[in-house]
Amino acid sequence: MDGIVKGIIKLNPLTEIILLISVSIISFTNEGIKMDTLILVIIAMISSCTGLIRTSIKALSIFAILQGIKYFVFPILPNTISAHFGLLVIHAPKLIPIFLVGQILIKTNSIRSIIYALKKIHLxxxxxxxxxxxxxxxxxxxxxxxxxxxxxxxxxxxxxxxxxxxxxxxxxxxxxxxxxxxxxxxxRGIENPARKTFVDDTRFHIWDGIMLALCIIMFFNARFQLFL
Incomplete structure (x- = not known):
């Protein structure tokens, strides 16, 4: 298994879980291409700062290819082909930001850190x-x-x-x-109900506060169309 990726910023696993939930909700409640693009660009920037530069580039490239197919290829194809593949091309771009946040969560944290974060929310x-x-x-x-x-x-x-x-x-x-x-x-005693201690730093830092504020802003923007 690949080692933990390190970048110029390190987020708390709980912050990344909240970001994953927020992006999932916003992506499927939003219907505009501008908002989809904005969310992906923001998540790609966060992903790059956490050390996943190649993954971010791949995500942006796939998104651009799918949008190109949607707006330039589908209009010239027969309706039968468009109807069969249209659903995939329309919904797949919405999954890309969610996948990217999932990669951040998995590749920048150890399993014990993720377990600790999930226990903090009483899952x-x-x-x-x-x-x-x-x-x-x-x-x-x-x-x-x-x-x-x-x-x-x-x-x-x-x-x-x-x-x-x-x-x-x-x-x-x-x-x-x-x-x-x-x-x-x-x-390793995962079922042990006793309180466990963790070597990793589980405190919230300034970047975690910025990410949580960003989640709130994205929610308000998706609900009230403040920017796009």
Whole structure:
């Protein structure tokens, strides 16, 4: 699994969770392209400051491509094609800022910090435990898939046999990884009701205050159209 990304600013995990919820609500309650673009640009700037510059560039590029398809390609296509793919092109750009905030949350914090933030908002352990396992599970599974793919290339396997050789080890690895992560997180005492201490700095700093103020401003702008 990749290490924790560090940038010129560091946000509290709880602030990033609030930002994720705010962007999710605003993105799907807003219908204007100007507001969608503004939200994405703001989140891309925040993402770049936290160290995810390449991810921000990719998000902006995908957004620009989808908007180009929507406004320049769809008008010249037959209605049948536009009707089938229109929903994807219309709603996919709204998911990009949400995905970007999710990347900030996952890649700039350790799992224990995220768990601590979720406990601070009194989220149930029945939700925290599966979420913590999922955050660690998918990157681990991706690494295993890459290792299996490299092994297949080295052995020179091709054709349908390549699918067979890749799928079976991946399924076995997925099952084993899930069991190992569940056991590891249980051994660490996540279900222990006693109060836990954390080595990480969990205090709110000035950047957290700025982000919370930004969330409030975006809410008011989406509701009353103050700027756009």
């Amino acid at each position: 149930s352990d029945s939700l925290i435990i599966p979420l913590a396992i999922s955050i660690r599970y998918f990157p681990s599974l991706r690494e295993e898939r890459m290792l299996i793919s490299d092994a297949i290339k080295i052995r020179g396997v091709t054709g349908l046999k390549k699918i067979k050789v890749a799928v079976i080890p991946l399924l076995v690895t997925a099952s084993n990884t899930a069991d190992e992560l569940a056991q590891a997180i249980t051994v």
